[in-house]
Amino acid sequence: GAGVSQSPRYKVAKRGQDVALRCDPISGHVSLFWYQQALGQGPEFLTYFQNEAQLDKSGLPSDRFFAERPEGSVSTLKIQRTQQEDSAVYLCASSPSGTGGLYYGYTFGSGTRLTVV
C-alpha cells in the first residue's frame, strides 16, 4: 500500500490479557519505530528497527513489552499481561533510510488505540 498500515485500529483487552499489534511499513522502508502516545502527550519512543535488527529497545517500559520484525518488513509489538497503564495509542513509523541519512522524515500509521479494562 501507499502508507503505513496498523492493525487493529482499536483493541479492547481485559487486564492480564496478551495483545499483539501489527505494523505494515511502506515496502522497502529500512527504519521502523514504535511509539506509545498517551492522551495529550507527545509520542514516547519504544523501540527502533533497522531492517530486521532491533537496534534500540531502551524505551520499552517493562519486560512485558516485546517487539519483532523477523523479515525486515512487518513488525509486531506484543504486550503480555496487559495492565490499565498500558492504555494508549501505539504508533508505528517507517522511513526509507536510517536516521543518519534522513532527508524526508518518517511516515506514520494512524495507530492502534489500546484500552485495557
Place this chain on the structure above:
Amino acid sequence: SQKIEQNSEALNIQEGKTATLTCNYTNYSPAYLQWYRQDPGRGPVFLLLIRENEKEKRKERLKVTFDTTLKQSLFHITASQPADSATYLCAGYDMRFGAGTRLTVKP
C-alpha cells in the same frame, strides 16, 4: 539526558496572524530537527526537516529556523488559517519527540 522540549502546551492566535512555536534541545547536538503535524485520531505527518548547518528552511507558509547557539528551533506559520489548527511536534535526529504544542487558529 538528551531532551527535546516544546515550551508551550497551547497557543491560540487570530486568523491571519503568524504563529511561532518553539523547540529547545538539551544535552546533545542534533544533526537535524524535524517538525510534524498531528490531528486528533491520526498519526503525525512530516512537515519540515532542518539540518544544523541550515539556518532557515521554508515550505509555502511554513518557515523553520535552527539556532545552534540558543539550542533552539522556531517554527512559523504565516497568514495562519483555522485549518492550521492542530498539534505540532518537534523531534530530534534520534526520533525522540517533544510533548507538542496545540495550536488553535480562531476565525
